[in-house]
Amino acid sequence: MPQLAIGVDFLTEFAKLEPPIRKRTVEALTTFSEHTHAGLHLEKLTGVRDPRVRTIRITDYWRGVVVAPERGDRYVLLRVLGHDEAVEWAKRRTLTVNEVSGVLEVRDVVALEQQLADQPAAPGTARLFDHVSDGEMRKLGIDAQVLAAARTIVDEDMLLAIAPILPANQADVLQALAAGYEVEQVWSDIVAPRIPDEAIDTDDLAAAVERTQGRIALVDGPEELLALLEKPMALWRVFLHPSQEAIAYRPSYWGSAQVTGGPGTGKTVVALHRVKHLVTSRDLPPKSVLLTTYTRGLADALDRDLAQLIEPEQRTAVEVLNVDRWAAGVVRGVHGSITMAKDAELRDRMRKAAAEAGADFSPTFLLEEWRQVVLAHDVRTEEAYLTAPRRGRGRGLTKNRKRRVWAALNDFAARLRADGLWTWLTLADEAARIVGARTEKPFRHIVVDEIQDLHPAQWRLLRTAVPLGPDDLFLTGDPHQRIYGNHVSLRAVGISVAGRSTRLQINYRTSAEILRWSLGVLGDMAVSDLDDGFDTLAGYRSALHGDYPELVGSATPEEEAEELALALLQWHEDGVAWSDMAVVARTNAAARKVAAQLAEHGIQTAELHEAGSADAVHLGTMHGMKGLEFRCVAIVAAGRDHLPLPQAVTPATEDPIRHALDLQQERCLLFVASTRARERLRISWSGAPSTIVPPPIRPSAATTPR
Numbered sequence: 158m159p160q161l162a163i164g165v166d167f168l169t170e171f172a173k174l175e176p177p178i179r180k181r182t183v184e185a186l187t188t189f190s191e192h193t194h195a196g197l198h199l200e201k202l203t204g205v206r207d208p209r210v211r212t213i214r215i216t217d218y219w220r221g222v223v224v225a226p227e228r229g230d231r232y233v234l235l236r237v238l239g240h241d242e243a244v245e246w247a248k249r250r251t252l253t254v255n256e257v258s259g260v261l262e263v264r265d266v267v268a269l270e271q272q273l274a275d276q277p278a279a280p281g282t283a284r285l286f287d288h289v290s291d292g293e294m295r296k297l298g299i300d301a302q303v304l305a306a307a308r309t310i311v312d313e314d315m316l317l318a319i320a321p322i323l324p325a326n327q328a329d330v331l332q333a334l335a336a337g338y339e340v341e342q343v344w345s346d347i348v349a350p351r352i353p354d355e356a357i358d359t360d361d362l363a364a365a366v367e368r369t370q371g372r373i374a375l376v377d378g379p380e381e382l383l384a385l386l387e388k389p390m391a392l393w394r395v396f397l398h399p400s401q402e403a404i405a406y407r408p409s410y411w412g413s414a415q416v417t418g419g420p421g422t423g424k425t426v427v428a429l430h431r432v433k434h435l436v437t438s439r440d441l442p443p444k445s446v447l448l449t450t451y452t453r454g455l456a457d458a459l460d461r462d463l464a465q466l467i468e469p470e471q472r473t474a475v476e477v478l479n480v481d482r483w484a485a486g487v488v489r490g491v492h493g494s495i496t497m498a499k500d501a502e503l504r505d506r507m508r509k510a511a512a513e514a515g516a517d518f519s520p521t522f523l524l525e526e527w528r529q530v531v532l533a534h535d536v537r538t539e540e541a542y543l544t545a546p547r548r549g550r551g552r553g554l555t556k557n558r559k560r561r562v563w564a565a566l567n568d569f570a571a572r573l574r575a576d577g578l579w580t581w582l583t584l585a586d587e588a589a590r591i592v593g594a595r596t597e598k599p600f601r602h603i604v605v606d607e608i609q610d611l612h613p614a615q616w617r618l619l620r621t622a623v624p625l626g627p628d629d630l631f632l633t634g635d636p637h638q639r640i641y642g643n644h645v646s647l648r649a650v651g652i653s654v655a656g657r658s659t660r661l662q663i664n665y666r667t668s669a670e671i672l673r674w675s676l677g678v679l680g681d682m683a684v685s686d687l688d689d690g691f692d693t694l695a696g697y698r699s700a701l702h703g704d705y706p707e708l709v710g711s712a713t714p715e716e717e718a719e720e721l722a723l724a725l726l727q728w729h730e731d732g733v734a735w736s737d738m739a740v741v742a743r744t745n746a747a748a749r750k751v752a753a754q755l756a757e758h759g760i761q762t763a764e765l766h767e768a769g770s771a772d773a774v775h776l777g778t779m780h781g782m783k784g785l786e787f788r789c790v791a792i793v794a795a796g797r798d799h800l801p802l803p804q805a806v807t808p809a810t811e812d813p814i815r816h817a818l819d820l821q822q823e824r825c826l827l828f829v830a831s832t833r834a835r836e837r838l839r840i841s842w843s844g845a846p847s848t849i850v851p852p853p854i855r856p857s858a859a860t861t862p863r
Contacts, residue, residue, distance in 0.1 A: 161186060162366050163374045164235040164263075167221075174237065175732060178219055182237055185215045187383060199223065202244060206266050207251040209362070212243055222247045224362065231363045233373060235263065254359040255326065257298035258351035261365040261373065262324035269306055269322055276309035285310045285335055293340045297330045297348050307331055317669055321702045325372060326351070329663065332698045346662070350399035397430060398423070404659055405430035408438070413630035415608075415647075415654040418661030419697040420832035421672075424633040425784070427661070428606045429459065431631050432475060433467050435602050441474040445601045447622070448477045451610040454766050455479065455784040459606065476600075480615045481581045484588035488579070491591055498578040507569050514564035522811060527566050529644070532582050533613040539563045548644060582614050589618040598624045607783065608634035616650040637679060638783075638829050639822065664832075666786055668703030670854070671838045675706075675831040677851035678824055706831070706838040708853045710846055714794075717843045718754035721791060724839055725760055725774060728789050733837075737788040739765065739775040741830050743802050747794045752776050779830040790834035792827070795850050796842035800827065824849050 174182065200212045209227065212220040213234075220243035224233040238246060249267040254260070286294075286307050294304050303323055310316050313335050320328040326347075333343045353368055366373055397405065404416055405427045418424050432448050435441070448463065450456050456479035464472060478486075489495055498506075507520040507527075516523065530536065534545045542563045543556060554562060573583070592599065600623045605611070611619075623629045630652060647654060664672055676697075707724075711717035721740070728738055740755070740762070742748045752762045755774070765777035765785060775787065782790075794800070801823035809816040827849060831838055840850060 162231055162233045164233060165372050165374070167234055167236055168374070170237070178216065178237075181216050181219070182221070183383065185213065185221070186234065199225065202247055205248045209252055210247045210250055212247060220244070222250075224252055226362045226366075228361075228363065231366050233261070233366055252362060253300070253324070254357065254362065254365040255298050255324070256300065256357060256359060257296070258326060258348060258368075259353045259357040259365060260326055260351055260369040261362060262326065264302075264324045265322035266302075268319075269302055272306050272309065272319060272322070283311070284308055285312055285316060286331070289334055289340065297334075297340065297343055299327055299330060303327045303331075317673070320669070329698075333662070336698065346400060350403055397426065398663065398665075401427050401430075401661065406434050409627050410631070410657050411627050412625075412657060413632065413647075413652050413654050414628075414657040414659075415632045416659050416661065417633070417635055419635055419637060419664060419672075420675075420829065421664035421666030421699070421786075422661035422697075423665060424635065424661060425459070425462075425606050428604050428631065428633045429462055429466055432463060432604050433471075435604075435628065436467060436471045436474045441601065443473045444476040446475045447483070447600045447603045448475055448606075449480050449483065449603065449619070450606040450784075451479060452607075452783065453479045453482060454781075455607060456482070457766075458784050480585065480611065480618065484581075484584045484615070484618055487588040487591055488584050492587075495579055495584070496577055498573065498580055502578075503580070506572065507565070510565045510569040510572070514561050514568060516558075516561040516565040518562065518565075519811070521807070523562065523565060523569075525815070526562060527569065528582060528612070531566055531570070532586055533645075534649075535586070535614070535617065539567070542566075582612055585612065585614040585618050589614065589621055592618065593621040598622060602628050602631070604631045604633075606633050607638075608632045609636045609639040610634075611645065613645045613650055616645055616647070616652065620651045637825060639825055662697050664697065664699040665701070666835055667699055667832050668701045668836065669699035670703055670705045671834055672697075672699045672832065674838070674851060674854050675828055677854070678828045678831065678849060680824065701835075703836050705854055706840060708846075708850070709839065709841040711841065711843045714750075714843045715754070717793065717841050718751065719758070721751070721793060721839075721841060722755055722758035722760055724791065725755070728837065733788050734771065735761070735774050736763075736771050738791070739777075739782070739785070739787040739789070739833065740791045740793060741765075741777055741779050741782055742792075742794045743779055743800050743826075745778055747799065748777055751793055779826045782830045782833045786833050786835055788835050789837040789839075790830070791839040791841065792830055793841050794843075795827075795840050795847050797845040797847050799842075800847040801849060820849075 171179065171182070200214070201208070202210070202212065209225050211223050211225050213223050215221055215237060218240050219237060220240050221234050222236045222238065222243050224235065226232065235250075236243065236246060249265050250263055251266045253262045253264070255262055291304060294307065299307065306319065306323070310319070310331075316331060316335050320332065323331070329347050330343055333347060334340070338346075351368070358364060401423050416424055416427055428448070432446060435446055448456075448459055450459060456477055460477040463475065463477060467475075476483075485495060503524060504520040507523050510516075511518060511520065511523055518526075530545050530547055531542065534541075536542045536545050539560065543559055547554075570583075573579075579587075598621075603619055603623045605619065619630065632652075632654070667675070709717075709720055709724075711720055725738060725740075729735060740748075740751060742751060755762055755776075761773040762776040763773035765775045765781040767773075767775070775785075779792070801820060805823065806819040807815040831840070842850070
């Protein structure tokens with residue numbers, strides 16, 4: 158009986174269709190086997206480059222583009238487009254099987270031929286891939302036609318422009334080479350994970366479809382198809398890239414393991430699949446696996462996603478809590494009720510402690526010294542403080558001044574304890590002490606997402622909560638998305654990931670155009686990793702293409718709000734649901750002001766994490782965008798007076814290194830917000846633009862394929 162496989166490009170575009178068209182599409186696809194059996198709707202086309210490319214009728218106007226195999230019964234749905242556009246798209250494409258990896262490839266052969274005609278490889282002209290031989294290209298799966306096109310590429314801009322017309326896996330190879338990766342590294346990271354055990358028959362499309370996981374979803378029956386179209390997690394289950402699958406489903410790691418990568422590379426998905434592997438590959442008692450992260454909102458999202466990925470009886474083995482909530486529960490079980498100190502109260506108490514100790518420093522400086530030195534390094538005595546590392550603390554202190562600072566900090570902490578007041582970090586510190594004193598560890602395995610935001614006190618708690626051994630800690634995160642100012646050395650808290658650290662490099666969420674602009678936000682700043690080194694996004698790239706970000710300046714905040722409302726209305730007219738849009742600002746106050754202004758234009762808003770608000774645009778702060786994604790994102794109030802937020806940046810005169818780190822944190826925050834957009838990104842301001850907002854990027858005509 159005919160079976161249908163679904164191309165990833167269709168799934169990413171399915172939500173863009175109007176609801177009636179989505180409904181008709183589902184009806185047509187779920188009855189696909191009946192259609193093909195009866196010979197209905199599947200239409201051959203004239204003038205096509207590949208006779209195996211057909212169309213299937215969705216409505217009188219809409220058509221699906223389908224690959225019909227010469228043998229076997231596995232059909233592949235590639236796109237759903239309007240009639241004329243579907244026919245044109247189908248006529249330009251050919252299907253091939255890669256000789257090295259055996260995966261199915263789709264290419265715009267007409268555009269490739271035009272590229273070769275327009276940009277001949279003139280002798281003596283420097284080209285982007287001159288350093289890679291033809292033999293090395295062939296080893297990496299670059300076929301003759303793509304190799305000829307590659308030899309015309311002069312720079313990365315031109316590669317970005319022609320990537321959409323290339324077979325996706327070959328474009329991945331070229332982008333990695335352009336990023337500076339050695340041939341052997343590209344081979345091991347991209348090519349080798351795809352190579353099948355069996356011999357490759359380049360005429361067998363059905364076998365190629367089976368091998369193309371990560372680009373094509375294999376659907377067995379109408380029920381599985383409906384689940385795929387209705388649940389985002391279903392897409393994640395199917396679209397683990399081979400490199401991601403190898404990480405998530407590795408039988409065992411002989412110790413702690415770490416996965417890093419830029420936004421949209423699937424780190425959270427890998428973490429969720431790792432949990433699935435743990436609970437399905439071994440017999441575990443209830444609540445023996447902890448899945449945790451920094452904030453409660455992210456933990457709630459992980460909990461919802463995990464429920465769709467594993468069966469209810471497997472779910473009992475997993476506890477999903479953010480670190481703060483779990484630490485509070487541990488402390489509450491020993492000390493009873495907990496009273497949290499407010500920020501203003503902490504500043505007042507520190508001011509008094511400093512005055513009594515003769516420490517002539519601001520409360521802000523002393524509170525950071527307490528958090529980033531005393532609590533970070535578990536300092537308990539004056540002697541330990543005098544020799545403690547002060548990484549990131551730019552203001553040097555003499556020994557005498559350190560003694561006065563210690564007197565203030567020690568008195569401040571002692572009075573907090575005496576008055577029964579807690580902070581999230583003192584809760585983590587106390588919970589680590591309590592758990593560490595127990596013989597029985599509470600968990601067998603711990604999986605941690607967004608690791609870059611955890612404080613050393615929280616890491617000490619996690620380390621002591623699971624016994625040393627295989628698969629003890631599985632960690633995922635991105636130092637370039639560090640937005641809470643915490644820095645840690647994993648080695649210093651007893652966690653080693655040496656030889657068990659992997660970096661993901663392909664963004665599956667954000668278009669290459671948005672990603673390129675967003676990387677400009679970070680500039681050339683050095684970002685510290687979690688092991689006393691530096692992290693890099695070299696080779697980080699997107700598998701998707703779309704519109705370039707829109708940058709809009711206005712004379713007044715009122716004009717900015719009016720232009721924003723018009724842009725949102727235009728997005729909605731273009732078929733984007735209100736709930737697929739987000740508007741974010743640097744502060745809650747700015748977000749509330751925008752909400753009131755949009756209401757005046759008849760546009761409803763809802764909190765970023767609020768569910769069930771189909772007629773409302775999600776609105777909040779840049780911090781709140783962590784763990785979320787939307788089709789369209791608008792970042793507002795990105796002016797010089799608001800971004801970087803003045804009160805979030807330590808004056809350079811007080812602490813030059815902390816000043817630089819604060820500016821870096823503001824850049825990371827804008828980077829996080831901008832990379833939450835899948836298709837469209839809009840940045841606006843009134844007055845002068847922020848100094849950390851890069852200029853717009855536009856493709857040059859010379860590098861844009863026809």
